[in-house]
Each structure stands twice: as C-alpha cells, then as structure tokens.
Amino acid sequence: MDGKNQQGESVKAGGGWVGVAAELRTAIETGRHAPGSRLPSERALSEQFGVSRVTMRRAIGELEGEGLLRVARGSGVYVRADIPVRFRLGDKVRFSKDLTATDANLTRKVFSAREVPASVDIAARLNLQPGEAVLDMCVIAYADALPVSVVTRSCSAERFPALAEKFAAMDSFTAALREYGVMDYWRRSTDITARMPTEAEARLLQQSRLVPVLAYAGEDIDADGIVISCQIGCFASERVVVTV
Template identity: 35%
Template sequence: MRDTPTKTPIWKAIADALRSDMAEGRYGPGDKLPTEAALAERFGVNRHTVRHGISALVDEGLIRTRRGAGAFVAATPTDYPIGSRVRFHENLIAAGRRPEKRVLHVEERAATEGEATALTVSPGDQICAYHGLSLADGHPIAVFESMFPLDRLPGICAALQHTSSVTEALNRSGVTDYTRASTRLTATRATATQALHLQVSEGDPLLRSSGVNVDEKGQPVEFGRTWFVGDRVTLTLES
C-alpha cells in the first residue's frame, strides 16, 4: 500500500509564508504585520487559524505582539552603553544603527524639589525642560526629558530650539565637555502618553534611566530621565 502524504497544517503554512516574507525583506525589524482580518483574507482562512500561525512565530522569537497594537517583526535589541560619557548619537552609530531625535517640547519652568536637588539649585528656580523621542533606524526606542539650570546655562533653551543634540546645545551654552556623575535604573510601566510615542501598549514594561551630567568643574548641567522600551534596547554598564 502506498503511504498517504502528510498534509501541512494550514496554520504552519501561514507561519512559513510569513517567515519567507520576513526573509525576503517584505517586512523588516520593527514593522507591523497586517491585521488578523487582512491575513485571514489573504490566506482564505479564519482568524483563529491566522492567530495559531502567528503564535508559532512568537514562540520562535520572530514576532512580538502588543495588546491592542498588533503583531510586529521582532527587532534585534540595540546595544546602548551607559557610562561616564553617555552620547546618544555616538552610542547608536557604534551599534550600527541610524540615530534620530525628535523634539516634542521645550519649555522654561520652575524646578520641582527633586529636580532642584539633582541640579543643586533651589526649588522654584527656573530650568529648561527638554522633552523628546529617540529613534534607531526610524523606530522609537525611548522617550526622554532633560532639565538644565538656567542660571548656569541661560541660552540653553534657545539652543535646543535649533538643535536636537544635547551635546551641541551645551556647547553653544559654553559647556565644552561633560560626564555622567550618577545613573539609576528602575523598572516601570508605560503611561498612555509614553505608549503613544513608543508605539507600545499602556502598561507595557519600560526601563527608566535617571542620571546627572556634570561639567569639567563638577557642576551639574543636566538632569535627565529616559524611558527605554525593554525589548528594543540592551543597556550595558561601562566604568
């Protein structure tokens, strides 16, 4: 008797087809896949079968799903060193990624008690607050906010209106070099606003880095907080 060929399960054929799409570059790291409904129409199956195929790719680590956002091709995490000389553009270029920063908001306001302590100024003193979005190869990896003491850096807000680079803005304000004096890492969850900018779901895990940068005289010139998407960045500590 002749053996009957074993048929490939439909969900596996869907997984194979999507895997081929990714291998051929149809979908790149960080790209969003079509919706379950669109894939169901493409393959002529129900959404449950599509979901089974996607789950197989999730198990392989090729796809990541985010509640309410959909399925995305998994991106290789970006190595991001945190040490005494933290430079966003230099870090990403060294990791082989294309760095980009987008300015969300720049404002002058009064320092909170915590900000004042970090910057060694008095609560209520005027600071420049710079809010932005960091991207690698066009994909968001972190949101950040940086606070600068206006009594030491009176032109910093104007400089940040013309350049997204903190290093360049500090240079224009007379700070030719700076180093990281302290760093603190904390696990947290994305707020609704952070989730919107980072293209994740509210409540997804983030890693918050808080740090103080000082000038050559040891005076604090920046207090920064950055919220990284945990599966897009690998933080490495350098001495």
C-alpha cells in the same frame, strides 16, 4: 499532516491559522517583511489572507511565541529585530559616541518640550528651589525605525532659554550647550534599575507593558562642578546592552 504549535497543541498543517502563520513566517525569513518593520493592521492582514480576525490573531500569536514578531499594544505588530545597540556608561555621555549599533542607523527626535515648575525631585537634582521653572525635553532615540530609549532631560529654563529649539536645529546637546558657554560637561552619577514600564513608556518604546525596561537617572555637571541638567528615562531592555 498534524503538528504541534508552541504550546504543544495539535494542529492541522496546511490551512487555517497554521497556513497563515507559515506564509507570514516565510515572508519574514525571506525579508519581505524587514526586521523592525510594522505589519499591516490585523484587519488588512485578515482581508489579505481571506481569514477571520480570530484566525489572524492566532497566527500572529504563534509567531510571537516563536520570537519572530512582537506585539506592541496600541501600536501594532512588528517584526523582531536583533539590533545590537550598546550604551557605554562613562563619565561623559554623548549620544553620537556612547550609543552604537552595528547594522542600524541611530537617530533622535524631540517628542515634546515644555516649561514646567520643578518638582521636589528635579529641583534637588538641579540644585534649584521647588517650583522654579525648568525645561523638560522628552527625547526618543531610534535604531532605524525602532525606538530604543525614551529620556526626559531637565534643565534650568532661566539658564538655558530656548535650549530645545537649539537642540532641534543642531541635533546635538553638546553643540547646543556651547551656545550658553558650556564648552564641556560630565556625568556626575547614573543609577540604573530594572522595572516594568509605565503605559506611556511602553507606548513610546512600542513594546508590551509586560516586558521590563532598564530605567536610569543621572545628572550632568559643567567644568565648575555645577549641575546643568538631569536625565530620567529608560532603555528597551530587549534592544539595548549597557556596557560599563
């Protein structure tokens, strides 16, 4: 029996890439491939189904067009997950309270931490002199195994020595900052824009560079109104809803 694919092309059902796509579709719909999970490599799938990699690529492309799969260049093929992650934008920003998901476990990890000279932009945000030492921490937030945001938090290396280690041990910036006498802090401002991701952002978010991200930048202040850190990062726009 003949049918049509997402592009309206005539295909013969029951064999070739159509049959492979049908089997993968069933595996996804029945939960054998869970939402957010990564499929085996193209080579492994080709061997599993006994087809060429060209045929497998065509089947994956069809399911991507149907919205069942997403292809992250350089990372792999993932089952799409409708994860209702919400970020509440307020005067206080706390990961444990402001980033929420209905049916997903939210976690974070420090991807990298390094001491660098402050750029002109970062120095202006932190009220430092360009070239002063700042600690840059790149932190990735996950909903289950799916990355939803990548942010670089910058702060004065002199005022907050070893902050990255304290955060990693406590898994809380709020708790880590208390070690330096900052008992509370507030968001001074937040700017949000839509743009295309950089190559590094797309790789870390496991998404295509053709899908926009929600980029944001903001500064946090302590009770005395002194800027303690700035954050520059982005959300995966298909996975996060920003609530004001």
